[in-house]
Amino acid sequence: MVTSSQSSQHNAAQQGAVHQAAMQRPAMQRGAASPVQQGTATAAASAQRSDTQRPRQPLHMLAPNALPFEEADLLLGTALFAQVPPDEAAQLIPHMQHHTYAKGEFIFRQGDTDKRMYVIERGRIKLTRESDDHRIQLLSISAAGEILGEIPVFDPHGGPRTASAVAMIDGVSIASLDHDTLFSWLNDHPRVAVDMLQVLANRMRLNNEHISDLVFMDVPGRLAKTLLDLAKRFGKPTEAGIAVPHDLTQEELAQLVGTSRETVNKALMDFTNRGWIARQGRTIVIYQPGQLIRRAHR
Template identity: 40%
Template sequence: MLARHGQAAITDSGVHGRAVVDKVLAGAAIVEAVHPVAAAALRRRLHPVVFGARQAVFTEGEPGDRLYIIKSGKVKIGRRFPGGRQHLLTILGPSDMFGELSVFDPGPRTSSATTITKVRAVWMDRDGLRAWIADRPEIGEQLLQMLARRLRRTTDTLVDHSGTDVPGRVARQLLVLAHRFGAGEGDTLRVTHDLTQEEIAQLAGAGREATHRALHDFANRGWIRLETNAVVILHPDRLAQPRRTHRPPT
């Protein structure tokens, strides 16, 4: 059973100190182009927390007033559609922020956030963010730009799902994961995603069996190598080819 923030999360006091938080903030979109004094003020408003692997941070439909910035680990953001089918919107890692919409809109959460691995994070509530923005009005514009970029990515994903076949969508998600979590190994790229095939299917907006066939077709072609919780991309240029080349042989 998934435990939630108020139940099983523990604070991270003193384990990863100010230097770690500063490093995380330096890469977070919320402080891009923000004066160091404003970043320091933000740091003072943040509270550390630790979540275990596969733990619910918050659930779609429940009230919320906190945003989170990841220090380490991975979090999946998803929505449940009518009929119970789960769709994953994105996978987040260090320096990524989530839950910020509830800070601006007091309505119920529009998505669920669940850890994939153990996660260290920091959080700030609605009052803390508003006080920070009141002290530094330019931060409001920064947040609007960040939300606009996120909306653009969501629109791109919707277009991709409506106009691309399953192998093409799976290939695109592998490249997205590689951009976010990939590490070079000679001429190859190792992507430690920590996802199940079901979760990869949810990211691609596809069924598990169709996703399984696409992944193994890519492996048989020599484009990727499948490993537990990871994929090694041998030919990223092949994955990036037009969707017609991804279709498995009949």
């Protein structure tokens, strides 16, 4: 019998081999797609082929007075509208509030009592929690196409927000919906409600996995896993390797890993000395993703 652990190790080894082979090929031509990008493109093409709905029109053609067409088309590409015909999605667009934030500005704060859900159109947002003695803990990073702040929408009587959302870069673009409007719309679109529940379930699964990692994995293993996750979400292929512009301080990176700044710096130095990565300010270049995969599954 093959155990779950053995299966995971086998899959990790296969992934490591794929990554190593990719990194051993000649330098990428300018504009060439990375394996991650190719996989994403393949999945998108497959989804389009299986879509039996009528051809989609750009959302701005259906609701020209709601938002500028760039923002409207971006919303159409988010998870919230992925399974919804654009003319039906357009019914919701006029009810959205649209805002742009500079780096460091709050989208919402811990303790707020609003009942709005937020859709990230552009940029990245970090979720943080402040302790009673004013220490700040980085909880997670959310990016374009994701929803956040949805818990008060599904649990309007559950109390104030337990975390703050902060723009990580300039030009973060957000659209938001209030509880009553969203729930009225979801009554006619139960499939979207199911998709949103899947998002919540996935976050719960990731939280449970993070707790398990804190118990069973050492710091270098957790760091390797964190770097791979950041690379998957934000990595950009270069001639040297995969550039990961994380926009995090060393203290924030340590918080994601679940350790101290000194300890994560020691692990980063070890990875650098082994030739697996290089640090360039708030960007990490991954030279050998296969080595990180193996270290994360040791």
